[in-house]
Amino acid sequence: MEMIAFQKEWFEEPSYSEEGFISYTYKGNTYRLWFGKIGKVDKPPLLVLHGGPGGNHHNLVPLQALSSERTVIFYDQLGCGNSDRPTEPSLWKAKRYFEEVKAVRDGLGIKKYHLLGHSWGTTLATGFAHKYPEGIMTLSLHSPVLSFPRYVEKVAPVLKAGLSGETARIIDDCELEAIGCGKEYEEAIMEFVKRYVIRTWPLPEPMNRLINRRNHQVHEVMLNSKSELNVLGNLRDVDVSIYLKDLGMPVLFTAGRFDLCTPDFTAWHHSLATDAEIHIIENSAHMTLLDQPADVLCIQRDFMLKHSFRNVQ
Secondary structure, three states: OOOOOOOHHHHOOOOOOEEEEEEEEEOOEEEEEEEEEEOOOOOOOEEEEOOOOOOOOHHHHHHHHHHHOOOEEEEOOOOOOOOOOOOOHHHOOHHHHHHHHHHHHHHOOOOOEEEEEEOHHHHHHHHHHHHOOOOEEEEEEEOOOOEHHHHHHHHHHHHHHOOOOOHHHHHHHHHHHOOOOOHHHHHHHHHHHHHHHOOOOOOOHHHHHHHHOOOHHHHHHHOOOOOOOOOOOOOOOOEOHHHHHHOOOOEEEEEEOOOOOOHHHHHHHHHHOOOEEEEEEOOOOOOHHHHOHHHHHHHHHHHHHHOOOOOOO
8 A cells, every 4th residue: 555645735625626516406496515626637536425414525625635646526515514504404304415416416427436425424425325326436434324223322332431430421411311511511522522533633724614614403403412422313213224235336434443433333334245345544533534634545545446447337
């Protein structure tokens, strides 16, 4: 594996070779979805699906480092980042987002491509890839959470046990019982973030941009939990892990060593896929592309190159 040397320019907002909006119509209403392309390489591009829900593309901008080999395409999901921000809560459903990705693919005229998701974006990428597999050369799932029921039952208790003292109790009291949602709760959330979300402090600028552009309504409707240790929104019953065995493309799984989508959880996902590889990113939490960008970029680049000659329909 040829290593890539870190460059501080990876953390800057990219200089887009093309930037604009895709028209997306849902139930009679038309919305604008923002996209940005980096590079103009004549190879199957990389389409990137960000996390959240209610996040944006900003924490994934280190992927621009791959644009010398292929075009990298970011887009902000409806309600997120630079895209339109309607306030109708009924829009914030996983299945509608699957259709939204199809609108982006078709609107950009993409035929053959690599698909990448991070966090909630892995749920989105997997659900979409199962329904619309045409043209997908590889599927990359970074810090995957494909089964929210399993996350709540098997993963969240382990994460809570890893917190110090009364931290988990304080979080549960607030989120499950609406008790004590004050300073102690905010301190408990900060411990969770520093342990399981990002290990790099002070926060890198892409993380600050992500935070500043979040859509809290989307997050509340779909997760309804600031800590993400309790899933109380409409994602609580979503499970796309059942699709892994039927996917017809190679799948890449990665997770940080201290990821809230734990290495064990990621290994469970990997065990369900028929053509997959897995990598654990050391010295990293959930935001692997900000904690250890060079490691993730090397793995991602090599994975796509390995499968660059696949024939897809």
